Amino acid sequence: MTRVLFNSDLCGADYPCHNCVAKGVRITSNCFGDAGLGLDYNMETKKEIVKNWIYRYTGVEAEAFGDRILLTNFKNYVDKFAERFDVPIFGKDRTMTVATNKDGLSIINFGMGSANAATIMDLLSAVNPYGVLFLGKCGGLKESTELGHFILPIAAIRGEGTSNDYLRPEVPAMPSFKIHKFTSQKLVEHGLDYRTGVVYTTNRRVWEHDAAFKDYLREIRAIGIDMETATIFITGLANDIPRGALLLVSDLPMMADGIKTEALDQSVTKKYVDLHLEIGIDAMTHIADKGEQIKHFSF
Numbered sequence: 001m002t003r004v005l006f007n008s009d010l011c012g013a014d015y016p017c018h019n020c021v022a023k024g025v026r027i028t029s030n031c032f033g034d035a036g037l038g039l040d041y042n043m044e045t046k047k048e049i050v051k052n053w054i055y056r057y058t059g060v061e062a063e064a065f066g067d068r069i070l071l072t073n074f075k076n077y078v079d080k081f082a083e084r085f086d087v088p089i090f091g092k093d094r095t096m097t098v099a100t101n102k103d104g105l106s107i108i109n110f111g112m113g114s115a116n117a118a119t120i121m122d123l124l125s126a127v128n129p130y131g132v133l134f135l136g137k138c139g140g141l142k143e144s145t146e147l148g149h150f151i152l153p154i155a156a157i158r159g160e161g162t163s164n165d166y167l168r169p170e171v172p173a174m175p176s177f178k179i180h181k182f183t184s185q186k187l188v189e190h191g192l193d194y195r196t197g198v199v200y201t202t203n204r205r206v207w208e209h210d211a212a213f214k215d216y217l218r219e220i221r222a223i224g225i226d227m228e229t230a231t232i233f234i235t236g237l238a239n240d241i242p243r244g245a246l247l248l249v250s251d252l253p254m255m256a257d258g259i260k261t262e263a264l265d266q267s268v269t270k271k272y273v274d275l276h277l278e279i280g281i282d283a284m285t286h287i288a289d290k291g292e293q294i295k296h297f298s299f
Contacts, residue, residue: 053123057091065106066101067130070132070135071108071135077109077276084281085102114203117232118231133243134228138199140252140253141253147264148272152245155175155198158173158201175233192279199226200226246279251265
């Protein structure tokens with residue numbers, strides 16, 4: 001990477017310093033060398049790219065993240081986390097928002113869908129976190145499933161396609177076992193039942209009207225459906241990031257009266273989101289000092 005001079009040399013950064021921008025230092029073409037605004041700032045490796053881009057997407061430098069990460073795609077999870085720990089939220093003017101507490105736990109709202117899920121997992125390779133737990137919502141596909149149930153998926157079917165850009169289709173999308181083992185212990189400690197099984201991850205948001213697709217979901221025996229879990233599992237594996245998912249059943253889309261509506265979503269949020277977040281915080285706060293080693297073998 002070509003070293004260029006910035007006003008940010010005041011703080012020793014070797015990339016365009018966002019701290020200086022935040023402090024109101026005027027950035028001119030002189031800050032980036034004679035070639036003009038950033039033209040001689042070359043990023044040739046993935047490490048260089050994600051280290052630069054994680055700030056672009058979140059407003060937070062890689063070094064400022066905690067070593068344990070909660071992922072969500074809902075704004076109110078970050079709001080509740082920040083309020084609970086009395087910490088600021090960064091990235092409100094960017095694609096993703098972040099809050100980090102003093103215990104080294106960060107929560108990130110990365111948005112909806114597999115493309116965003118893949119992006120945040122790539123960016124988190126700049127952080128090299130101890131572990132990542134996705135707090136997502138899913139549709140329950142079994143008649144025995146009820147609103148508010150928690151699912152710890154043992155695997156996810158890769159119906160989204162995004163993960164094919166990372167690993168071959170025959171590679172199973174699976175969580176890091178010990179993250180799920182520790183999360184399951186926390187669920188039990190809270191006196192909560194949970195379901196295990198395979199979930200299906202899709203890029204389709206509107207499918208509830210499609211009878212053929214519903215028949216397919218019954219045939220593959222999936223217990224839940226979402227838009228991110230398989231992608232997080234596969235991109236976590238590709239980036240050597242331990243990962244897991246704790247999914248909250250927020251709708252029952254196989255039944256006409258179980259399809260998500262504004263009223264249903266508000267009801268689920270009011271009844272279950274605080275508990276969902278509590279389990280995630282409890283699990284990831286203590287996993288580093290009480291959990292077992294969760295790194296996988298490298299191949």
